[in-house]
Each structure stands twice: as C-alpha cells, then as structure tokens.
Amino acid sequence: MVLGMISVDRWAEGSQVYFLTHLHADHTAGLSSRWKKGPLFCSSITAKLFSPKFPGFDLSLLRVLEIGQWYSLSLVSLWSGLETRVEVIAIDANHCPGAVMYLFRGDFGNMLYTGDFRWEVASKITEMGKNMLLSALNNHKVDTLYIDNTYCNPSYSFPSRDVAAQQVVNIINSYPEHDIIIGIDSLGKEELLLYISNTLKVKDKDQKECMQLMQIWVWPERLQTMHILGLHDNFTTKTTLTRIRAVPRYSFSIETLQGLNTMRPTIGIMPSGLPWALNKNKSSCGLPSMKTETIDLDTGNRYRNKVEKQHEYIYTVAYSDHSCFTDIVDFVKFICPTHMKGIVSSSSSYVDPCYHLRHIYGTSSLYGKYMAEEDRESGKGKCKSDERLKRKRIKQYHSSLHKSRVSLLRRFKCGVKLD
DNA sequence: GCGATCAGGT
DNA sequence: CACACCTGATCGC
Numbered sequence: 001m002v003l004g005m006i007s008v009d010r011w012a013e014g015s016q017v018y019f020l021t022h023l024h025a026d027h028t029a030g031l032s033s034r035w036k037k038g039p040l041f042c043s044s045i046t047a048k049l050f051s052p053k054f055p056g057f058d059l060s061l062l063r064v065l066e067i068g069q070w071y072s073l074s075l076v077s078l079w080s081g082l083e084t085r086v087e088v089i090a091i092d093a094n095h096c097p098g099a100v101m102y103l104f105r106g107d108f109g110n111m112l113y114t115g116d117f118r119w120e121v122a123s124k125i126t127e128m129g130k131n132m133l134l135s136a137l138n139n140h141k142v143d144t145l146y147i148d149n150t151y152c153n154p155s156y157s158f159p160s161r162d163v164a165a166q167q168v169v170n171i172i173n174s175y176p177e178h179d180i181i182i183g184i185d186s187l188g189k190e191e192l193l194l195y196i197s198n199t200l201k202v203k204d205k206d207q208k209e210c211m212q213l214m215q216i217w218v219w220p221e222r223l224q225t226m227h228i229l230g231l232h233d234n235f236t237t238k239t240t241l242t243r244i245r246a247v248p249r250y251s252f253s254i255e256t257l258q259g260l261n262t263m264r265p266t267i268g269i270m271p272s273g274l275p276w277a278l279n280k281n282k283s284s285c286g287l288p289s290m291k292t293e294t295i296d297l298d299t300g301n302r303y304r305n306k307v308e309k310q311h312e313y314i315y316t317v318a319y320s321d322h323s324c325f326t327d328i329v330d331f332v333k334f335i336c337p338t339h340m341k342g343i344v345s346s347s348s349s350y351v352d353p354c355y356h357l358r359h360i361y362g363t364s365s366l367y368g369k370y371m372a373e374e375d376r377e378s379g380k381g382k383c384k385s386d387e388r389l390k391r392k393r394i395k396q397y398h399s400s401l402h403k404s405r406v407s408l409l410r411r412f413k414c415g416v417k418l419d
Numbered sequence: 420g421c422g423a424t425c426a427g428g429t
Numbered sequence: 430c431a432c433a434c435c436t437g438a439t440c441g442c
Contacts, residue, residue, distance in 0.1 A: 025434055150432075185433050250429050250435045274432055322432075
C-alpha cells in the first residue's frame with residue numbers, strides 16, 4: 001500500500017507527484033503561477049495551454065505524458081520509506097482539449113481516475129480509449145475507479161454531441177436573419193463551434209450562398225486559445241465579419257439578450273448538459289412568463305425534447321462534455337471496477353455517487369447497503385409500513401441533496417490524493 | 420496592495 | 430437538481 005504519493009487535480013502540500021486532468025478552473029483550484037510543490041504531469045495539449053493560464057509558472061516542473069504511452073515513476077513509499085515504482089498511462093477523456101484520464105498501477109493495484117469525461121459509445125475517441133484501456137489493463141481488474149459522476153443520475157440523458165451540434169445548426173438555420181450568441185467557457189465546445197462554422201453557408205449581398213467560410217466571433221483571449229489549439233481559420237475577433245458570436249457563459253443572460261435585441265434581432269443558444277441553466281430567479285427578472293416550450297428540431301426520432309426554447313430569445317441544447325447517465329453505465333460495465341468513488345461531490349448524486357449504479361454492480365461491497373435495503377423491502381412484501389419506510393428513505397435521500405449541503409461541499413469538489 | 424478564499428450570481 | 434467561472438467581499442500578510 002502506498003500513502004500520499006500521488007495527487008490528481010489537487011494542489012495542496014503532501015504529494016510527491018501531481019497530475020492535472022484538464023485546465024478547467026474547478027480542477028486547478030490551488031494551482032497558481034508560483035506553485036512549485038512537485039512535478040506536474042499533464043497531456044501535451046494541456047501543457048501548451050498552461051502558460052497563458054499561469055504566466056510565469058516554472059515550466060521545468062511540467063512533465064508531458066503522451067496519450068496511450070506507459071511512464072514509470074520512482075516514488076518513495078511513505079509507509080516503508082522504500083522506493084516503489086508507479087506506472088501511469090494517460091487516455092483521452094473526450095471532455096475538452098487536453099483532457100485525459102489516468103490509469104495508475106503499482107503495489108496498490110490498478111487505479112483509474114477519469115477526470116471529467118464523455119464516454120460516447122459511437123465516438124472514435126471513446127473507441128480508442130476503449131482499446132487503450134483494454135490493452136493497458138491486459139485482463140487485470142481496475143481495483144478503484146474514480147469516476148466523473150456529474151450526471152450519475154438516470155434523469156440525465158442527452159444525445160451524442162454530433163446530434164446536439166446538428167440541433168444547434170438547425171436552430172441557427174431557422175433564424176437566417178438573426179444574430180446568434182452562443183455561451184461557452186474558456187475551454188471546451190471547440191468541436192461544436194467548428195461544426196457550426198464548417199456547416200453554415202455565408203450569403204452574399206444577393207442572398208446567394210457563396211464559398212466564404214462562416215467564421216465565428218470569439219473574445220481575444222479565446223482566439224489565443226483557438227490558435228494554440230491549431231484552429232486558425234474558423235474564428236475571428238472582428239464583429240463585422242459574422243452574425244455568430246461565442247461569448248463567455250457568464251455574460252450570457254436574459255438581460256444581455258434583451259439588450260442585444262434592442263439593436264438587432266438576436267437569438268441565444270446555450271449548449272449545456274443542464275437544460276435548466278436559466279430557470280433560476282425567474283421572478284426577479286421581471287419577465288411576464290418564462291414558460292418552457294419544447295420544439296422538435298431533431299434529426300432523428302431518438303432524442304426528443306432536448307432542444308428547449310427557454311425564453312423568447314434563448315434556446316438550450318443538451319450538448320454536454322460530461323457523460324450522461326447511459327454513458328456512465330456503459331463505462332462502468334466496461335471497466336467492472338472492484339471499488340468506485342465519485343470525483344464530483346457537488347453533483348446531484350453526491351450522497352452516494354454510485355447509488356444509481358447499484359443494479360449493474362451485484363455483490364460489490366460498496367453498494368451492499370443499498371442492495372440489502374432493497375432486498376429487505378421486496379422480501380417483506382408491500383404492506384403499508386414498508387411503503388411508508390420506502391417513501392421515508394426516498395425523502396431522506398432527496399433531502400440530503402439539498403442545496404445548502406451542496407454549497408457547503410463546493411470547495412471540496414474535485415481532486416484526490418491517492419492513498 | 421496582493422493573493423487566497425468564499426459567497427453569490429450567470 | 431448545478432456545468433464552469435465570473436465579480437465582489439473579506440481576511441491575513
């Protein structure tokens with residue numbers, strides 16, 4: 001057993017080596033330009049994006065891991081004081097540029113830390129990840145799986161990002177004369193923007209389609225990120241060139257859209273796994289009605305009701321860089337870990353991130369208590385007191401998801417010290 | 420004045 | 430229900 005040697009997405013003192021899965025802010029809390037607590041391992045894309053985010057960072061600390069390649073580290077066991085070897089391999093997490101999962105193996109067995117990930121069954125990257133994991137594990141079990149449980153709840157389902165991207169294009173095409181605002185973060189959703197840019201046609205002054213590329217406006221820092229990622233043609237910071245603009249999510253609001261609409265007809269599109277993103281504080285907006293209206297802009301029949309017109313000017317599309325529930329189920333079935341822990345403690349499935357996965361688990365000790373409770377109930381039959389007990393348990397479960405608890409846990413959200 | 424942390428918002 | 434991450438308040442230095 002190894003103690004306190006490795007930290008993943010956790011930047012406090014006390015580890016010999018540190019691993020970064022990707023550059024989103026909730027995974028870099030505690031990391032700064034002057035941080036120097038040890039070697040920092042990350043993917044090559046993350047390394048390229050690192051300097052603009054942490055200017056002045058001592059780059060000699062960075063250790064770039066190529067995807068799909070084993071690396072061997074020599075660490076000191078805090079138990080015995082003896083040298084021990086840990087091997088690690090990075091696998092594309094299909095989340096945002098540079099995002100990887102890490103599979104560690106050593107005296108402690110195999111540990112897989114997914115970071116944030118999207119396990120799209122039909123995706124090429126998922127297929128590659130599958131093959132890499134199969135050959136890396138070489139028939140060995142994953143002893144502990146640390147999994148992105150953001151949407152580990154059956155109520156979260158969304159289409160593949162290909163389908164969602166087409167939904168976004170369909171919305172844009174249904175507003176040919178409108179300006180379009182898309183809410184994005186400082187990293188991620190590049191594939192969506194590229195799809196939009198490459199699919200849409202620019203019209204000339206006679207309203208005829210011309211060969212010109214439909215560029216998308218982004219703010220200057222975001223353009224720099226695009227350039228680092230090797231995307232030079234599809235993006236611009238010149239507002240006059242395009243009717244489509246990607247803006248920071250925090251500046252995407254009903255008020256913003258209302259303001260823009262006083263000047264030009266504008267539609268906002270929020271690509272997010274959370275379709276209720278704008279439902280908060282309805283009354284405080286002073287708007288007469290925010291009735292959610294569902295429209296059918298799908299390409300197929302499988303995913304209905306995922307494009308929502310939330311507001312006169314705003315659509316949300318279930319374009320998610322996290323695994324939805326069925327993705328998670330598929331992944332866990334594939335990995336079959338002995339133990340499993342969620343890495344997102346503020347998720348709606350915080351209480352037991354894997355509660356909803358108990359049925360694909362069988363005898364695993366971690367989920368024994370849920371299985372036992374359920375067996376006990378089904379054994380007793382459905383008398384009134386059992387129904388009450390069941391309702392009480394469901395109520396307890398739901399009340400434990402209450403917001404105050406979530407906000408309390410926010411700051412401990414991501415990262416782990418692998419003991 | 421600076422960074423780290425937290426609360427509260429989009 | 431909470432994505433990622435911004436602003437602003439507060440605290441210790």
